[in-house]
Amino acid sequence: MSDNSEVEGDTHMGTKEPQQRRRYVDMWALPGIHPSNVELLQKLKTADTNHFTTNMDVVGTVSEQDPESGDWEKSHMLGLRTDVWKADKAEMEDALDVLQNQRRTELKRQIKKSGRLSRKQQKQLDEQLAEDCVMQMDAGAIEKRRLVLKLFKTSNERTSWCGTIEQITTSEIHNSIGTGKSLLSMVVMLPRSECVTYIQQNHRTFRIPSLFTFAFYHDGRMQHVVLKRRWISVGADYEIEVGGKSIGEIDGRLFSFGSDSYLDLDPSELSENRKFVDLMTLFTASIGYHKAMRKSIDRRVKATLCGDAHCHVIEDEEIRLLHNGRAAA
Template sequence: MASKEPQGCRRYVDMWALPGIHPSNVEFLQKLKTADTNHFTTHMDCVGTVSEMDQESGDWSQTHLIGLRTDVWKPDGEEMESALGAIQDKRRSELKRSIKRHGRLSAKQKQQLDEQLAADEVMKMQSGEIETRRLVLKLFKTTTERTRWLGTIEEITTAEVHNSIGSNRTLLTLAVMLPRNQMVTYIQQNHRTFRIPAVFTFCFHDGARMWNLLLKRYWFSIGADFEIEADGEAIGEIDGRLFSFGCDSYVEIDPHPLAEHGPLVDLLTLFAASVGYHKAMRRSVGRRVEAALSGESHRNVIGGDELRLRNNGRAAA
């Protein structure tokens, strides 16, 4: 019997320009109250939907929701003050240990500590001077019966800073986590001499082999368009819509074995959803780089979630 020919895949990613007032945010919250996942947090807004085309009928159906963690992308004043407080508490402990490693301070030592605290740059900082912004988007599969988490794409600011310093150009780094997959996929923006449009690369294991994928933005396009290549072969594109209120796009994969691999399609969907945030991300990375090069790396706030992605799983207990 002849093997079945691979089919293509087509999705439409609809990102909203004003997600906070979109009616589907109410629907999103209601769905996730009973969701089969712990990936929903109280600091999450629905920022878009995904529709998928049936390859046989050509009909479209809305199949996914995209959530944004607002506490790390748009932290409010209270959250910024909390982040600053944690930085200053750590600095206070460091200064105290520099005076006396253990135990209580004497009256003279307390006065010395107070003088150092009064002159310390970290203790003089205001919450608006620190950089905490980081993108975290999550993809959920929705049906009338249940809601399931299908993946998360996160910005890795630590890698962005050192890559940007090394290349003298602002470069983005994203990590993608997928369910039932022990490997984290890192999507890295690369710098090519004399090439301005963004190029992103990553490797992806489909369970049988490792693929090397490239997302190459076109030199000239209407909207944010990327060609998708797998091991040097063009297999599809991300077709950004110019005339839309948000950063909408079609994710189109030609008939290819990877088009039928759901986790990879979800990964590409998450990347397409992130494109509208890239400009703001680059501005944030630029501020982090500036702080690092000026010796003020304390202005960069690195969250615990990001640090856990850098944990060494082979380290001895």
């Protein structure tokens, strides 16, 4: 089965007018013990898609409103990679072992590029290891947390991957160091899309509410999108603007057990674009994690500025996102 079997709706069909799109993103506060988790987890584990991995947990659902009847239908699930978001003690200890082995090899090569060390050289290495900050690190000092959320379309017949939003810690570190503020960076990957979409939080000196921007490639041109968090709101509310004009909003629910939000898109060419709607759904789902993500950035920046860059673990998957596709093989 293809990972994206649904009709994309990227082009206008005849003279049909664009319709409003409304989704309700229900993020669970305690996904591990949510009564629906066992059933949904089993459905995703048996799905014909390699995007749902063993280290993933169902953390929420998405319902979509029929623009004509007004009826709601539970249409999507959201999965979280728990191995990188909630690394347990054993995983942190394994990560520390890898770091310390790499550091030991690095110090050894500084003494002798290859071959066995002499007794004098071994003594020199032992002295350096005893004083080295990496070798003295505790597993709790490693910052490995990174958000990876995936959206799945569900039905009675099949389950398919609709997109992934990932935290880009490398961008977060240099942006946060340069501005003195904890700024989030994320990338969204959508099936059958030529381009990935980078979502960047921006820093403005005299404005506290969050501001995110990104460029979405659509119909042969880039659409520049601004997500402005409102100054006064009862939840995490964002105005969605394209070209300086509002095209919708994210309405966060204050009195909810988890992190729930309505995503409303006014009738437009983008509201008819299924990929854009899925992208906005992924961002909406990520909002409840933003506070914890900023705390993680603070720890990474502090470690980096103190010279303990080894405390900032960068996953191989994140490194692959930085690869130069034009580089010679």
